[in-house]
Amino acid sequence: MxxxxxxxxxxxxxxxxxxxxxxxxxxxxxxxxxxxxxxxxxxxxxxxxxxxxxxxxxxxxxxxxxxxxxxxxxxxxxxxxxxxxxxxxxxxxxxxxxxxxxxxxxxxxxxxxxxxxxxxxxxxxxxxxxxxxxxxxxxxxxxxxxxxxxxxxxxxxxxxxxxxxxxxTEEVHAAFDAYNTYYQDVVSAALSAAESSTEEVTGDFMACLVASGWAYNEVSAFGGLIERFGITNVLKGKGFDTSGVGNSYTTDGFREVVDPSDVDYILLRSDKGLDAVYTMITDSSVEYMECESTSAYINDRMYYLHSDICSGAYGCVAYLILYKILFGGEVEGFSEDAVIDHINRLMGTPVIADGTVLCAWYGSSDTSGTVLVTYDAP
Incomplete structure (x- = not known):
């Protein structure tokens, strides 16, 4: 809900x-x-x-x-x-x-x-x-x-x-219409499923770009996508500079504004694989985020999402995965594999390769990562 x-x-x-x-x-x-x-x-x-x-x-x-x-x-x-x-x-x-x-x-x-x-x-x-x-x-x-x-x-x-x-041109219009219609159908199905779910989902999230030393703020497209599911960016309204899409969590002042206990979900965006995420969680160079003090870490609510599905052409796949993370289960009529297959066909090339890990789970009981979603090509 x-x-x-x-x-x-x-x-x-x-x-x-x-x-x-x-x-x-x-x-x-x-x-x-x-x-x-x-x-x-x-x-x-x-x-x-x-x-x-x-x-x-x-x-x-x-x-x-x-x-x-x-x-x-x-x-x-x-x-x-x-x-x-x-x-x-x-x-x-x-x-x-x-x-x-x-x-x-x-x-x-x-x-x-x-x-x-x-x-x-x-x-x-x-x-x-x-x-x-x-x-x-x-x-x-x-x-x-x-x-x-x-x-x-x-x-x-x-x-x-x-x-x-x-x-x-007419050819470009036809390509746009085919993609736009399909993308919006996927997004609408995911948001409708979340609205009708009996699962109550609330809390604050922090979305981080792995190895960059910063978190997505309230003007970022990725942060906005996540907020559509009813949880709030923990950086929102905290006075951070929004001239860019992220704010550093490795500089003085971040801890003074963001209380780790308020971070209910951490979403880790990367194209560098699970090992890079593990390094981020355990590396002392990112201690300002105080990962181990967050509610997300304590309650096993840290998730890796592959960068290619977080924005751009395949962004609608993130809606399916966020629904799975927050509400459990699948969005009726759409699977991650089927959506990627369809967009790959529209693109005319398999941009997301077979076997790509799309989502993994981390937490206090598993810092190495457990794969939740992998793309399996037909």
């Missing part, structure tokens, strides 16, 4: 996202009185292009995945991501047809982008994004910088903006 106000707001969010019109998320040719294409990107900045984009450089994991979903992956001429595993994932998404550099967004050079002959760079808005100085340098060189997260509940708004930027 979920808080009625939260589930009502969640239902409205699905309807609004699914029904956004051009006047809300983009300015069409006729709206601006010219042949130029315009959108408002995630930073609130109006982006103008005299013609549809044809060659882009993507930063991070979500925008290349979005391009693949829309059938636009052939327009990605270069990409960057931060870790070996994420670089491999982006290479898989793009089918090996573009060079993928291992680089943080902040270290990505103008020269690297220019050598790909890209018209534009698509990078995230707040997390793992490019600086104002990088943007200025690129735009002086004639390369647009477009900030779109392509994750969370705003993902569909961002997908629509990409559709406009690339000419708004």
């Amino acid at each position: 979920m808080n009625g106000k939260i589930i009502a707001l969640a239902a409205v969010a699905v309807i609004v996202v699914a029904g956004l019109g051009t006047g809300i998320w983009a300015l069409s040719n006729s709206d601006n009185g010219s042949d130029a294409i315009q959108i408002v990107d995630g930073s609130g900045r109006t982006i103008t292009s005299e013609e549809p984009l044809s060659k882009v450089f993507t930063v991070g994991n979500n925008s290349p995945t979005a391009m693949r979903l829309l059938g636009l992956n052939g327009s990605v001429v270069g990409a960057s991501s931060t870790t070996d595993s994420s670089v491999a994932m982006v290479q898989s998404v793009l089918g090996g047809q573009a060079t993928v550099w291992k680089s943080s967004a902040s270290n990505l050079s103008t020269e690297t982008v220019l050598m790909t002959d890209a018209d534009a760079v698509i990078c995230p808005v707040k997390s793992m994004t490019m600086s104002a100085d990088q943007q200025t340098a690129l735009e002086r060189a004639g390369v647009l910088v477009i900030r779109l997260d392509c994750n969370g509940d705003s993902m569909f708004d961002d997908l629509r903006k990409l559709m406009v930027l690339f000419g708004d």
Whole structure:
């Protein structure tokens, strides 16, 4: 059973996202009185292009995945991501047809982008994004910088903006409609199951990015996804800086604001596997989180979720797993395997590989981790 106000707001969010019109998320040719294409990107900045984009450089994991979903992956001429595993994932998404550099967004050079002959760079808005100085340098060189997260509940708004930027073709519309309809069906089924459950679920959670030293705050897409099930981010309303999507738990002041006994659930996001999670739990370098003092640890409510299902194209899988964690059982009509299979088919490539551990459980009685959900390909 979920808080009625939260589930009502969640239902409205699905309807609004699914029904956004051009006047809300983009300015069409006729709206601006010219042949130029315009959108408002995630930073609130109006982006103008005299013609549809044809060659882009993507930063991070979500925008290349979005391009693949829309059938636009052939327009990605270069990409960057931060870790070996994420670089491999982006290479898989793009089918090996573009060079993928291992680089943080902040270290990505103008020269690297220019050598790909890209018209534009698509990078995230707040997390793992490019600086104002990088943007200025690129735009002086004639390369647009477009900030779109392509994750969370705003993902569909961002997908629509990409559709406009690339000419708004019928083929792209068809790809979007197939994906959007299926994704929303999965999310609605999970939230409906939670609403009708007799299990009472309350409390506060902390969602952490493994090995980063920070927790997701109230403006993060991942934190927002979790809150739709009626539990509250323990960082919410505590005065933390929300200019980014996370706050460090390894700096002075975190313990003064967050009482470990108030943390009822800890959700650990990573693509580095179970050993990395174990190291985080036991490593003294993260002692500021006081993991062993949390209610989550004491009551065996710590869970690992694979990063690929926490946002972006496969984000609806996290809804199924969160339902399993919080309420127990399965969401009728949808299994994790079936949903991943379906999205893999829409993508045209198996981005999530057979045997990937999607979720594991940790706690005071098991710090090594017990696997709860593994993807088994057909």
